């Protein structure tokens with residue numbers, strides 16, 4: 001072992017990382033926030049946590065509504081992930097701009113996204129400030145899958161085993177090689 005700066009250590013373990021979109025709606029506004037930072041946190045009840053910076057518009061929408069949807073993008077949504085992940089819903093309608101179809105959810109107000117491989121409806125069950133991000137813990141209250149989910153989108157590095165899809169603005173996207 002050698003002692004290194006954190007950035008050098010992160011280069012070893014940080015990628016690949018599956019991407020999920022946090023979708024939230026409040027006060028007639030909605031947005032989509034692609035996230036790398038998420039984890040399962042409970043089996044019963046089923047829960048997942050996401051880490052969202054307070055500067056994100058989606059952070060305000062989740063904090064205001066107490067709900068969010070986790071939508072899992074497939075390989076055809078790399079460009080949409082890049083755009084939604086580099087621009088704010090404060091300034092644009094990401095659904096209209098990226099031609100994404102909002103479907104009504106069963107329990108929460110935030111919409112499902114028809115083009116995604118799976119959608120999880122979540123109610124905020126806990127919240128923790130973690131440095132410069134907020135961890136929202138969501139209880140999963142309904143789950144949906146696409147008729148043909150396909151391969152899920154990942155943020156990748158240079159490792160083998162992944163099929164490269166798109167590189168833009170410092171982000172590289174790919175899927176697990178079939």
Ligand SMILES: Cc1cc2nc3c(=O)[nH]c(=O)nc-3n(C[C@H](O)[C@H](O)[C@H](O)COP(=O)(O)O)c2cc1C
Nearest residue numbers: 034035036037052053056057058085086087088089
């Ligand atoms: C691949 C990728 C992963 C990202 N992961 C996170 C994350 O885990 N947490 C976070 O707060 N922002 C993350 N972002 C940045 C947000 O998606 C981005 O700031 C987005 O434009 C916020 O949109 P909003 O202001 O409409 O909520 C990520 C962006 C990309 C492209």
